[in-house]
Amino acid sequence: DVKVTQSSRYLVKRTGEKVFLECVQDMDHENMFWYRQDPGLGLRLIYFSYDVKMKEKGDIPEGYSVSREKKERFSLILESASTNQTSMYLCASSVSGIYSNQPQHFGDGTRLSIL
């Protein structure tokens, strides 16, 4: 089975801090994704990557950056955390290239609170 592991289930940070959320997948998937999930807004795509060192903006990239130095690891960075970034963050991966019609495999999420 595919395993997508997010480094923390719960995280509490302060406004202005630089925050790193880490995600690792063990199935050699090309595609990796970061979403945030908020009540009433569903899942919104922040960034995705279809290869090492490649990244594409999703629907809500403002305030975030990403890093993919190795195929199995995709990091989400909040350069200067703000309270409106309090949310559930979900990482996912999928096989194949950008035109993939394969399912996405999700981690269990990181519930991030910015105080």
Added chain:
Amino acid sequence: SQQGEEDPQALSIQEGENATMNCSYKTSINNLQWYRQNSGRGLVHLILIRSNEREKHSGRLRVTLDTSKKSSSLLITASRAADTASYFCATITNAGKSTFGDGTTLTVKP
């Protein structure tokens, strides 16, 4: 309304009954996928239906797709308390862009 919008937002049924959830979308798609999310967990893929397919089955799940109406439905037959979860549809365009809806929260009472 948003791409991949589920209806109803919440559904409560008794164990043994069937549960039907609907998803509507606006743009052309390559495929549509249904996911399930248990409380506090990530999403788990249930079933994928391609744009040239009309119906697909997987165990107690039945998915239909009507591209002329830009809608899909997920039917869970003979529901169990363990089916209690949120269900999301995701539409994937030919460009590979995926969009998730807000989900339907299903409660199955024992």
